[in-house]
Amino acid sequence: MFLCLGVSVMAFVLTTVVPGDPAVANLGDRASSDPTAVRLYREHFGLDKPLPVQYFVYLGNLLHGDLGESEQSRRAVRIDLAEYIPATAELAITSMVLALLLGVTLGVIAALRRNRLTDQVIRVVSLGGMSTPQFWLALVALYVFFYKLNWVPGAGRLDAIVLPPPHVTGLFSIDALAAGQLDVFLNTVQHLILPACVLAAFNMGLFTRFTRSAVLEVLENDYVRTARAKGLPEVTVVFRHVLRAASPPIVTVVGLAFGNVMTGTVLVENIFSWPGIGQYSYRSATGLDLTAIVGVMLFVAIVYILVNMVVDILYAVIDPRVGLA
Amino acid sequence: MTPLLSVRDLHVWLDTARGPLSIVDGVSFDVGEGQVFGLAGESGSGKTITALALLGLLPAGARTGGVAIMAGRDLLAMRTSERRRTRGREIAMVFQDPTSSLHPMLTIERQLTEHLRYQLGLSGKEAHLRAVALLTEVRMPDPEAAMRGYPHQFSGGMRQRIQIAIGLACEPRLLIADEPTTALDVTVQAGILRLLRRLCKEKNLAVILITHDLGVLSALADSITVMYAGRVAESGPTSQVMGHARHPYTRGLIDALPHPEAPDRVLIPIAGDPASPESRPSGCAFHPRCRYSRPSCQIAIPPLIPIDDGREMACPVDPFMASVAR
Numbered sequence: 001m002f003l004c005l006g007v008s009v010m011a012f013v014l015t016t017v018v019p020g021d022p023a024v025a026n027l028g029d030r031a032s033s034d035p036t037a038v039r040l041y042r043e044h045f046g047l048d049k050p051l052p053v054q055y056f057v058y059l060g061n062l063l064h065g066d067l068g069e070s071e072q073s074r075r076a077v078r079i080d081l082a083e084y085i086p087a088t089a090e091l092a093i094t095s096m097v098l099a100l101l102l103g104v105t106l107g108v109i110a111a112l113r114r115n116r117l118t119d120q121v122i123r124v125v126s127l128g129g130m131s132t133p134q135f136w137l138a139l140v141a142l143y144v145f146f147y148k149l150n151w152v153p154g155a156g157r158l159d160a161i162v163l164p165p166p167h168v169t170g171l172f173s174i175d176a177l178a179a180g181q182l183d184v185f186l187n188t189v190q191h192l193i194l195p196a197c198v199l200a201a202f203n204m205g206l207f208t209r210f211t212r213s214a215v216l217e218v219l220e221n222d223y224v225r226t227a228r229a230k231g232l233p234e235v236t237v238v239f240r241h242v243l244r245a246a247s248p249p250i251v252t253v254v255g256l257a258f259g260n261v262m263t264g265t266v267l268v269e270n271i272f273s274w275p276g277i278g279q280y281s282y283r284s285a286t287g288l289d290l291t292a293i294v295g296v297m298l299f300v301a302i303v304y305i306l307v308n309m310v311v312d313i314l315y316a317v318i319d320p321r322v323g324l325a
Numbered sequence: 326m327t328p329l330l331s332v333r334d335l336h337v338w339l340d341t342a343r344g345p346l347s348i349v350d351g352v353s354f355d356v357g358e359g360q361v362f363g364l365a366g367e368s369g370s371g372k373t374i375t376a377l378a379l380l381g382l383l384p385a386g387a388r389t390g391g392v393a394i395m396a397g398r399d400l401l402a403m404r405t406s407e408r409r410r411t412r413g414r415e416i417a418m419v420f421q422d423p424t425s426s427l428h429p430m431l432t433i434e435r436q437l438t439e440h441l442r443y444q445l446g447l448s449g450k451e452a453h454l455r456a457v458a459l460l461t462e463v464r465m466p467d468p469e470a471a472m473r474g475y476p477h478q479f480s481g482g483m484r485q486r487i488q489i490a491i492g493l494a495c496e497p498r499l500l501i502a503d504e505p506t507t508a509l510d511v512t513v514q515a516g517i518l519r520l521l522r523r524l525c526k527e528k529n530l531a532v533i534l535i536t537h538d539l540g541v542l543s544a545l546a547d548s549i550t551v552m553y554a555g556r557v558a559e560s561g562p563t564s565q566v567m568g569h570a571r572h573p574y575t576r577g578l579i580d581a582l583p584h585p586e587a588p589d590r591v592l593i594p595i596a597g598d599p600a601s602p603e604s605r606p607s608g609c610a611f612h613p614r615c616r617y618s619r620p621s622c623q624i625a626i627p628p629l630i631p632i633d634d635g636r637e638m639a640c641p642v643d644p645f646m647a648s649v650a651r
Contacts (some may be wrong), residue, residue: 061595064336197327223424229420230440230491231412243432320475 007301010175011294019290026071026289045071045291058294063126067290067298072284077295082278085168085299087157088276092261093171094196099203099253106204108238114216123210129205134264138198138271140180145194152194153187155273162187195272199264203257210253214246220244225303247318255311262300290294328355329531330379330499332393337371337378337555339602341385348374348602349392350555353629357497359529361522361564363546365539367577368556369597371555372535376612378502380418381408381602395499413440417492421504423484427476433460434472437491440559444495459490459606463520482513500524501533518545521556539578545566552576554600557629561636571632572640573615609640617644 024032031037044050046057061068067077082112103126110122153159157172165175165184173192176185218224219242227241265278273279277296284292288291316322335352338345344607349371356362364372377383379393379400384406395415420426428436437459438452447455453472463486474502476484485505492500502521505513509593522545525532534546542549543563550560551574559572570576580593597614600606606613612622629637 044365116413220421222420223428225382226420226426226491227428229380229412230419231409231444231495232440232480233409233443236443241428241431307611321429321477 004298004301004306008059008294008298011297012051015293016051021185022071022288022290042190042274043264045069050089054251065293069293070284070289070295072287072289072292073256077292080292080305081277081295081299082170084275084277084280087274088265088278090157090171090173090192091269091274091276092258094173094192095256095264098256099162099200099207099257103204103207104211105249108215108243110208110212110217111210112221112238119212123212125272126205126208129201130209131205132201134198134202135267137201138195139270141194142196146198155191157191157228157274158187159191160197189285195268195274197274199268200260202260202264206253206257206260207250211246211250213247215242218242218245225295244262244318248315251311251318257307258307259304262303280308329358330356330393330395331451332338332375332379332391335375335378336390336392337374337383338388338390339374340388345388346602347459347605348555349378349469352550352552352555352557353391353558354550354557355619356531356533357547358399358531360547361525361532361534361545362535363542363549364535364552365537365549366552366558367540368536369554369599369601370490370552372552373503373556375397375552376503376533376535378415378480379499379501380412380416382412382418387605405568405643413444413492413495415497416501417495417497418501419485419488419492419505422508423481423488424476424508426488427484428582429476431475432472433474433476433487437487439473440491441494453493459494460487463487463490464491464526467588473583476545479511480513482516485509485513485517486520489517489524491532495531498530499533501535503535504537505534507538508534513539521545538596539567540582549580550568554605555602555611557613557637557639559636559640560629560640562634565634565636569642569645571638571645573617573642573644576645577614617642 002207020053022072023038027037028168039048046054047068049057059070065078067081069075069078070077070264073080077320106122106126110119113119142154146154162184164180165172165181168175168178173185176182176188223245224237224241227237232241249277265276266282267273269276270279270282281293283289284296332355333353335349336347337349339345339348352371352375352544354364364375366372366629374383377388381400382401388520389401391401391569399430400411400416428646434453434456436514437456437526441447441452441455442449457468460471463470464484464567464623465486471483471487476487479487481525485508487504489500489502498565500521506517509517518541521532521534524530534542536542539549546563549563549566551558553574558574559566559570566575567579570579577595579591581595583592584590591648595614600610600613606623608621608623608625609615609627611617612618615622622642625641627639627641629639630641631637
């Protein structure tokens with residue numbers, strides 16, 4: 001709660017100290033040369049009041065769930081967010097799942113094949129995933145898989161001729177499945193796969209490295225030898241005994257990696273014309289849309305806080321020695 | 326009577342940065358059904374590696390030589406899958422430190438039933454009942470509650486009892502206990518040792534008891550093999566080895582034991598440090614620490630020579646010959 005308050009203060013101050021006048025930025029050349037228009041604009045958005053007053057008005061509205069009005073879309077920021085969040089959520093969750101599945105699997109394999117060829121190859125791949133700039137990867141992926149090979153459709157969440165599925169969750173893939181529209185679902189997945197992979201590259205590398213080192217550490221333990229001495233098959237030893245004990249550091253890094261995804265969406269969504277929070281925040285930032293920026297920052301902060309709360313709870317679930325304080 | 330396990334000329338080399346390193350160098354012994362066989366020696370003498378070799382749990386890159394025949398099959402020459410079926414069902418092992426040898430994040434029930442279900446194909450309910458019976462057998466108070474607990478909720482002695490229950494779950498014929506009491510309080514030690522003794526008699530279970538503590542062995546073991554630097558120094562029935570030790574090393578270990586009935590007796594430590602596998606002395610590895618060593622001890626590796634009634638000893642000097650004659 002206090003964190004959210006802090007974030008809102010930070011967001012407010014940071015956006016206001018930026019040089020540049022939102023009125024000028026949003027009114028256009030002709031209107032901004034008209035003093036009356038500028039004055040009306042400022043009054044409308046409360047920009048004529050001193051900054052602390054602006055802040056407390058904002059806080060008061062926030063308590064009613066009102067995030068203010070976007071200076072660009074001229075809609076409530078809440079409605080804007082509600083429209084864009086599902087798109088980003090779908091992209092972010094898909095990429096997290098991809099990164100987690102691939103990263104953990106590769107990390108376990110690398111640890112078990114320590115210092116052999118497989119391990120070397122996996123380590124190079126994970127390093128590559130972590131050190132490739134995301135925008136470059138996105139452009140190359142688009143060029144190769146869309147332009148050259150034409151394996152995947154290009155921009156957006158759906159082909160232009162495909163209608164979105166009935167709105168339930170806002171995640172097209174789930175909504176399409178729920179409505180039984182298999183063709184829409186497949187189209188969604190085709191659109192989703194490339195940006196999700198690009199977004200997952202960094203985290204996959206990160207998870208691989210963390211899993212590898214965590215598993216290597218656990219393999220040294222006596223209880224792994226105990227498990228083998230029981231005559232359990234190696235698969236059970238690795239997945240039940242080793243991976244369980246190795247999971248706390250992996251869970252930690254997954255929590256932190258949500259931050260990477262959030263920043264990653266700004267670039268990836270813009271390159272892939274994905275109508276989500278990333279694109280929205282980019283547009284708001286370049287258009288000096290202060291209310292929208294603060295709204296996005298609050299949203300991201302809340303997601304981050306929630307994710308880390310879940311991580312803390314997971315610790316206690318994984319390791320019985322950790323008490324829930 | 327053919328012994329349950331017969332180890333002949335066991336060699337183990339571990340893989341190190343400077344090439345293979347000989348850890349166990351020609352060890353032979355027999356373990357009979359229902360017997361407690363004691364494997365004694367200081368740390369680094371190759372006791373644990375010997376046990377791990379029998380289970381096929383040596384670190385990666387290790388090589389073995391010799392044979393270990395159990396029920397007509399050579400444990401060292403088995404395929405991986407065959408060896409896995411042996412573990413738990415034929416040979417089980419209880420490790421030194423019960424704290425690090427139990428998985429900290431899995432319930433006792435999980436750790437006690439998973440191999441029952443996998444190895445013996447029991448259903449969840451059958452395995453649960455059997456696990457409760459096992460915990461009762463190792464004298465665990467309130468077995469049902471213990472099943473739901475995690476290792477950190479138990480004391481060291483209780484954890485060791487759990488480990489023994491895990492080892493016994495699939496009714497092995499041989500239980501290897503590697504320093505089972507070293508990590509425990511003296512008061513708890515006696516309880517664990519009594520438990521091992523009882524299980525051995527009730528189930529006709531063979532036990533290999535690995536320890537550096539000859540005092541433990543004298544109370545428990547039917548026969549003893551004393552190892553030094555990967556080789557057998559002396560072996561034979563417990564009463565013989567403990568009562569009339571012939572090898573200077575065995576004698577040294579016995580002299581270093583505190584004696585409850587004679588508290589005034591001066592303990593005589595063995596001078597020097599145990600030989601490490603990296604720098605094993607030439608000839609008889611014990612010669613730098615031996616009070617009776619002769620120049621020839623530095624050159625020739627002494628062979629194991631049979632002495633009276635089934636005893637073997639590897640010391641040509643035999644300084645305690647007289648004490649036997651007496």
